[in-house]
Amino acid sequence: MGTGEMAKTRAELIEMLEGLSIETTTVEHPPLFTVEDSRAVHRDVAGGHTKNLLVKDKKGTVFLIVAEADRSIDLKGIHKVIGAQGRVSFVGAEQMEAMIGVRPGSVTAFALINDPEHAVRLVLDEGLLLHDMVNCHPLTNEATTTIRRDDLLRFFAATGHRPLVLALDAADEGPLVPAPPGDVETA
Secondary structure: OOOOOOOOOHHHHHHHHHHOOOOEEEEEOOOOOOOOOOHHHHHHOOOEEEEEEEEEOOOOOEEEEEEEOOOOOOOOOHHHHHOOOOOOEEOOHHHHHHHHOOOOOOOOHHHHHHOOOOOEEEEEEHHHHHOOEEEEOOOOOOEEEEEEHHHHHHHHHHHOOOOEEEOOOOOOOOOOOOOOOOOOEEO
């Protein structure tokens, strides 16, 4: 977020999505802090569910990893897959809130609405693209918003974030291959 800018609210996110003619459905629930906490919501809400990791490499490059909720991510080897400079570590709460306007437990693909400078590199699990509908927190962990996969990609484009789409369970498959031009990078 820019200096002095306030983070966008859930209402502003929904307003932006409506302005893009993107339809969503939101379900309210108690705060969810982990994938395990969200298992009941997963049973009740159809579509792909996400887990989100905000990490940085040793040079300070920040990555938002948006993966399927049940995807096993090897944090010791993920840097090889996402193109990070050395191993990654989690971004602290203060930096997280300053960069994407959410607190730990509420990290979401939608938080890119709060990154107009494109300081965060978006990494998207290719497994999520197999789902017609994807579920993300709407800037709060007290609700889950369902959005069409293609509309989520439109949201990313509207925020100026071009996702790097990867097989995130392939930490030992070697270096990234340059992506073809377009709205999505693949490796």
